[in-house]
Amino acid sequence: MKQQKLLNQNEIARQLGISRGTLSKWLKKKAVSPKQLKGQQKLYEETVIEQYKKDKIVEKEEKKSDLSPTSLLLNQIDQQEKQIEYLKSQIEKKDAELAVQREQLEEDRKTITDFGKQFAQLADQSQHLNLLDKPKPEDHVSDGVFKTVSETDEKETVEEASLKEKKLKHWWQKIFK
Structure with missing residues (x-):
C-alpha cells in the first residue's frame, strides 16, 4: 500500500492556486479534519486537493443550471407553491380554531341566557314575597x-x-x- 503524502494548508492552497483563507473556509464548510497535527500545523492528505476540485466543478455546474431563466422561474414557482400550501394549512388551522371559539361562544350565550331567566324568576319571587310580607x-x-x-x-x-x-x-x- 502506498502511503499518501501529508500537506499543510499553505502547500495545498499553493497547488490549488487559491489563498489560504479560501482553503480554510472550504475546509470548515466541508468539515474536513486534519489527518495529523505536527506542532501547530494541521496536515491533510493529498486527496483533499481532489475533493476541492470536484466540489468546485459541481458548484460551477449548479451555478450554470441555476442561471437559466426557466430554472429560475421553476424554482420560484416551486417556492410559491410551497408557500401556498403552508398558507392553506394555516387557514385550515385558524378555521378550526374559529369553529371551536364559535361553539364556546354559543355555549356561553346559552348559559348567560339561562342565568338571566333564573335571575328574572328569582326577582319575581322576591317581589312577591316582599309584597306578602308588608302589612296592608x-x-x-x-x-x-x-x-x-x-x-x-x-x-x-x-x-x-x-x-x-x-x-x-x-x-x-x-x-x-
Whole structure:
C-alpha cells in the first residue's frame, strides 16, 4: 500500500492556486479534519486537493443550471407553491380554531341566557314575597279612620288653595274687592 503524502494548508492552497483563507473556509464548510497535527500545523492528505476540485466543478455546474431563466422561474414557482400550501394549512388551522371559539361562544350565550331567566324568576319571587310580607293598610286601620283622614286632607287642601289665591292677588285687586 502506498502511503499518501501529508500537506499543510499553505502547500495545498499553493497547488490549488487559491489563498489560504479560501482553503480554510472550504475546509470548515466541508468539515474536513486534519489527518495529523505536527506542532501547530494541521496536515491533510493529498486527496483533499481532489475533493476541492470536484466540489468546485459541481458548484460551477449548479451555478450554470441555476442561471437559466426557466430554472429560475421553476424554482420560484416551486417556492410559491410551497408557500401556498403552508398558507392553506394555516387557514385550515385558524378555521378550526374559529369553529371551536364559535361553539364556546354559543355555549356561553346559552348559559348567560339561562342565568338571566333564573335571575328574572328569582326577582319575581322576591317581589312577591316582599309584597306578602308588608302589612296592608286595610288590615290595621278601620274604614272610619281612613274616611276622616281623607276628609281632613280635603279640607286642608281647600284652605291652602284659598290662601294661595289671596297671596297671588295684586295690591290693586285687594283694594277693589
